[in-house]
Amino acid sequence: MLMRHFKLLLTVALMAPLGVLAAPWNSLNADQRQVLAPLSTTWNSLPESEQKSFVGIADGYTKLTPDKQQRLQEQLEAWGKLTTEQRHRAREKFTAFSKVPEEKREAVKQMVREQQAEPASPTK
Numbered sequence: 534m535l536m537r538h539f540k541l542l543l544t545v546a547l548m549a550p551l552g553v554l555a556a557p558w559n560s561l562n563a564d565q566r567q568v569l570a571p572l573s574t575t576w577n578s579l580p581e582s583e584q585k586s587f588v589g590i591a592d593g594y595t596k597l598t599p600d601k602q603q604r605l606q607e608q609l610e611a612w613g614k615l616t617t618e619q620r621h622r623a624r625e626k627f628t629a630f631s632k633v634p635e636e637k638r639e640a641v642k643q644m645v646r647e648q649q650a651e652p653a654s655p656t657k
Contacts, residue, residue, distance in 0.1 A: 556584055565591040571606070571613035578617075 558576040561569065568591040569576070576584070594602060615623065633641050 556588060561588070561591075564594075568594045568605075569609065571609040575613065 558566070558573060565588060566573070569587055572579070572587065579587070590605070594605065597605065612620070630638070630641065
């Protein structure tokens with residue numbers, strides 16, 4: 534048991550300087566917290582990889598045009614409202630879509646738009 538704790542502490546000590554550990558909400562700077570505010574309630578439960586991605590996005594926020602900043606804020610708000618399961622499905626869909634050859638992506642997007650535009654079938 535002691536050896537297991539020692540290995541954990543050693544891993545934490547070695548990885549912390551590399552920035553591999555998750556960043557608690559309070560450790561973000563004010564600008565990062567402002568950009569990522571829509572995620573504040575779920576931040577500490579997000580996977581480390583996702584936190585790191587969002588921190589990178591927040592750090593590049595000021596370089597975006599006002600239109601892109603607005604779009605990013607809308608996307609963060611939408612993402613923040615998703616349940617854990619919905620986020621998981623969204624990641625799976627993104628991964629699957631990224632494997633579609635670029636020349637076929639527009640056809641896939643059009644197919645999805647058409648499916649979304651169809652009225653829901655009435656239940657019996």
